[in-house]
Amino acid sequence: MSATHYQNHSADQRHMRSPEGSDMEKRFNDAKSYITSTTGKDGVNLYDHLVKCVSRLLTEQPRDSVTIFEDVSKLARSQQVKPQEQPAENTEHILAEEQKPLFEKSDNAEELDDEALQSPLPHILEQAYYFEQAGIGLGRDETYRIWLALKQLVDKGQYEKVRFWGKIVGTEKNYYIAEVEQNAEEEADDDDGNEETSENDDAKDADDEEGEGEEDPLPKSTYKAPPSVPKEERGTGVNKYTYHVCNHPGSPWVRLPIVTPAQVSQARQIKVFFTGDLNREIKSFPAYPGTEKNYLRAQIARISATTHVSPAGKFKFSDEEEETEEEGGKQNYQENEDFTGAPLSELVHEDLNGWVHHVLHVLPQGRTKWWNPNDNGDKEEEEAEEEEDMKAAAPGAQPEQGPPLLTPIGVDAEIQNTKAWTAKISSNLIPQYACAFVRSNLWPGAYAFARGMIWENIYVGFGHKYSTTDYRPELPPLPANEYTDLPENIEIDDPTPEDEAKARAAEEHGEEGEEEHEEEAENEEEDD
Amino acid sequence: MGIEAKDFSLDLDLLAYSGIVFSPEQRAALQTSLVILKEQYKFKTIHLWGKILGITEDYYIIQGRQKNELQDRQFLYSSDCINWNMLTPASDDAKELSPQCQGRFTGDPSHDFDVTKYTVSNEDTEEENVEEYKSQLREEERLAATLWKIEQDAIIIPRGSYVLQPNGNVERNRTFEGLTIIESGKLSNYFHFREPISLQQKSLIHRATLDKSLHFLDTIDEDVPKGWSVQYERGSGLVQIRSLKWPGMAFFHIPETNRYGSLYCGIGEENKDLPFML
Numbered sequence: 001m002s003a004t005h006y007q008n009h010s011a012d013q014r015h016m017r018s019p020e021g022s023d024m025e026k027r028f029n030d031a032k033s034y035i036t037s038t039t040g041k042d043g044v045n046l047y048d049h050l051v052k053c054v055s056r057l058l059t060e061q062p063r064d065s066v067t068i069f070e071d072v073s074k075l076a077r078s079q080q081v082k083p084q085e086q087p088a089e090n091t092e093h094i095l096a097e098e099q100k101p102l103f104e105k106s107d108n109a110e111e112l113d114d115e116a117l118q119s120p121l122p123h124i125l126e127q128a129y130y131f132e133q134a135g136i137g138l139g140r141d142e143t144y145r146i147w148l149a150l151k152q153l154v155d156k157g158q159y160e161k162v163r164f165w166g167k168i169v170g171t172e173k174n175y176y177i178a179e180v181e182q183n184a185e186e187e188a189d190d191d192d193g194n195e196e197t198s199e200n201d202d203a204k205d206a207d208d209e210e211g212e213g214e215e216d217p218l219p220k221s222t223y224k225a226p227p228s229v230p231k232e233e234r235g236t237g238v239n240k241y242t243y244h245v246c247n248h249p250g251s252p253w254v255r256l257p258i259v260t261p262a263q264v265s266q267a268r269q270i271k272v273f274f275t276g277d278l279n280r281e282i283k284s285f286p287a288y289p290g291t292e293k294n295y296l297r298a299q300i301a302r303i304s305a306t307t308h309v310s311p312a313g314k315f316k317f318s319d320e321e322e323e324t325e326e327e328g329g330k331q332n333y334q335e336n337e338d339f340t341g342a343p344l345s346e347l348v349h350e351d352l353n354g355w356v357h358h359v360l361h362v363l364p365q366g367r368t369k370w371w372n373p374n375d376n377g378d379k380e381e382e383e384a385e386e387e388e389d390m391k392a393a394a395p396g397a398q399p400e401q402g403p404p405l406l407t408p409i410g411v412d413a414e415i416q417n418t419k420a421w422t423a424k425i426s427s428n429l430i431p432q433y434a435c436a437f438v439r440s441n442l443w444p445g446a447y448a449f450a451r452g453m454i455w456e457n458i459y460v461g462f463g464h465k466y467s468t469t470d471y472r473p474e475l476p477p478l479p480a481n482e483y484t485d486l487p488e489n490i491e492i493d494d495p496t497p498e499d500e501a502k503a504r505a506a507e508e509h510g511e512e513g514e515e516e517h518e519e520e521a522e523n524e525e526e527d528d
Numbered sequence: 529m530g531i532e533a534k535d536f537s538l539d540l541d542l543l544a545y546s547g548i549v550f551s552p553e554q555r556a557a558l559q560t561s562l563v564i565l566k567e568q569y570k571f572k573t574i575h576l577w578g579k580i581l582g583i584t585e586d587y588y589i590i591q592g593r594q595k596n597e598l599q600d601r602q603f604l605y606s607s608d609c610i611n612w613n614m615l616t617p618a619s620d621d622a623k624e625l626s627p628q629c630q631g632r633f634t635g636d637p638s639h640d641f642d643v644t645k646y647t648v649s650n651e652d653t654e655e656e657n658v659e660e661y662k663s664q665l666r667e668e669e670r671l672a673a674t675l676w677k678i679e680q681d682a683i684i685i686p687r688g689s690y691v692l693q694p695n696g697n698v699e700r701n702r703t704f705e706g707l708t709i710i711e712s713g714k715l716s717n718y719f720h721f722r723e724p725i726s727l728q729q730k731s732l733i734h735r736a737t738l739d740k741s742l743h744f745l746d747t748i749d750e751d752v753p754k755g756w757s758v759q760y761e762r763g764s765g766l767v768q769i770r771s772l773k774w775p776g777m778a779f780f781h782i783p784e785t786n787r788y789g790s791l792y793c794g795i796g797e798e799n800k801d802l803p804f805m806l
Contacts, residue, residue: 062702095762137544174759418631426551466795468630470800
């Protein structure tokens with residue numbers, strides 16, 4: 001199209017300007033043949049290129065085309081040069097197919113009876129609305145998808161309570177986390193078995209060695225591993241809730257294993273990004289006991305313990321429960337039926353006394369309830385302990401104690417002169433409809449809002465704690481003392497060839513020499 | 529990079545995937561402010577840049593740009609999205625001090641931070657001597673220095689979205705049609721939107737092969753350590769790139785369209801532990 005345009009244009013000129021049309025035509029032809037003959041290295045000639053550019057400008061007719069002519073030209077060129085890439089896998093389509101089942105109405109349970117209405121599924125969209133006021137959230141589309149995914153989870157299992165815990169951003173994929181409270185004693189914990197075995201590995205190894213060295217037993221180490229802190233059972237302490245994660249709404253929910261105290265206390269010493277692959281090995285020092293799912297679970301436990309807060313008065317301790325003389329204080333609380341909603345002024349007050357923790361503090365030991373290592377392991381001598389157990393296992397161990405449940409967040413430890421929480425109101429312009437929210441300064445990304453009877457916590461972030469100092473990897477432990485030489489293993493000279501020959505001769509002669517020879521051979525080894 | 533005023537509310541929704549959300553009140557207020565400020569300061573384009581979370585107040589940041597979008601940039605900050613203050617560019621002193629500054633932004637621009645700077649003389653010799661300087665840094669200056677540093681490290685654009693005009697100006701490329709899905713997953717197709725640093729150190733031969741009007745910035749795949757996380761959200765329909773060096777910096781691009789943008793929403797502190805965390 002533009003080619004003809006070009007020709008017409010020159011034809012006009014010919015009419016106007018020169019009587020010698022044939023001369024003009026000749027020149028035109030010369031010019032055109034020149035243009036068509038100039039071919040670049042890649043086999044594109046100028047004529048085709050001009051045609052492309054001009055036709056694009058004429059079809060699209062962009063405004064002030066003169067300024068973008070270079071860009072058009074460049075684009076035309078780059079499109080020609082671009083090597084043919086293999087068509088991308090249409091992951092968008094794959095995902096859409098995967099999410100489609102979320103939108104399918106299940107046909108059995110839709111008779112809006114009381115049972116259906118009493119489902120533990122939370123009203124996430126409403127919560128998301130308040131979180132949006134607070135300046136955190138995941139957008140409406142995504143929230144709705146998460147809601148559907150949660151519904152799927154609820155439909156599958158028998159849960160007492162389900163809530164959306166938050167999103168942890170990974171480097172390759174993200175985790176969406178659902179927190180569920182299971183009915184007492186659900187199915188057997190399949191994952192427990194695995195951990196048990198890994199813990200006992202060391203013991204087995206020692207046994208094996210003993211078995212092998214019948215003739216010449218290896219010296220037995222007098223080192224006794226510090227007794228490992230027993231984990232808390234599912235349904236108690238840090239394992240009060242069970243967590244399910246998925247990489248995107250619609251993909252299957254994966255239940256996380258329960259967390260062991262070692263995993264929590266080790267997680268405090270490392271700082272590693274999540275990748276989104278649950279079974280990835282954590283590369284860190286000190287070595288982490290478990291894979292990414294254990295680390296994730298430990299971080300969830302830490303974040304929940306520090307940042308899950310509710311308006312004061314929402315929960316109260318159960319009356320029946322007498323104050324038992326156990327460390328850790330009261331463990332159970334129940335919803336306060338008289339709670340009518342906390343006043344806004346109290347929630348946004350600087351003292352932060354309007355909010356209380358409703359999740360138990362995790363002790364340095366990695367448990368919420370202190371475990372006394374001297375109770376069962378008291379007869380064993382206390383050897384050099386590993387650092388994390390130092391406090392716990394030292395003679396006359398000091399019981400670790402955290403703040404009791406339902407402590408106001410105002411007394412949380414400060415981070416270097418900085419308050420641990422920031423409380424705010426979502427709107428200063430229309431305060432009568434605003435909600436109050438707090439955000440944790442210790443775990444950036446943890447938010448909680450409250451308005452009237454409604455309140456909720458969420459976490460969106462990388463899953464790392466804020467610290468004013470830079471991370472410093474733990475130094476390797478000090479080298480142990482060298483073995484002191486005792487008289488029984490004094491170095492002796494290597495046997496000379498003559499000695500060896502003698503020994504060999506003796507061996508051939510009879511059995512008597514054998515023992516001697518063996519001893520010698522061993523000495524040799526030791527000298528190496 | 530920020531997000532431009534005209535696509536404001538559409539783009540904001542796309543960044544929610546990274547947890548960046550503005551309340552309806554803030555959105556409305558920002559929308560109004562952006563229009564007024566653009567007129568008032570005679571900016572060529574105006575962008576919402578992000579927010580810095582402080583202890584008592586947050587800073588909302590707007591960036592205005594003149595003809596040359598690479599160089600003529602100006603920051604405005606506000607704590608309520610309505611009353612804006614011009615931020616003077618950071619002095620060299622402030623740039624030097626702010627990484628040493630400990631503690632979070634408070635939200636009060638006139639707050640003074642105590643900064644202790646250490647200089648080591650005669651390093652690795654017997655007379656090694658560590659000197660201590662105590663100085664003060666005003667929060668406003670720290671803010672300017674931090675924003676400058678974030679711009680240096682973490683503001684990115686897709687390849688071809690900005691062009692170097694023959695007259696030296698850097699402008700948005702109107703003919704940009706987006707990266708393909710495959711291209712958009714590769715870090716080599718994104719540029720740091722700052723004056724090039726490592727490009728100048730490349731060999732002349734290498735530079736001669738580049739397209740001068742499109743490839744005039746540093747690509748981000750050369751960063752050491754690799755502080756970027758690329759993800760496809762919504763399948764391949766949306767690319768999200770998050771900076772690991774400045775957690776809270778999120779960039780989005782919809783492949784095969786000219787929609788892209790980024791926002792920073794974080795505490796304004798660099799992740800210095802990055803090398804240990806990968």
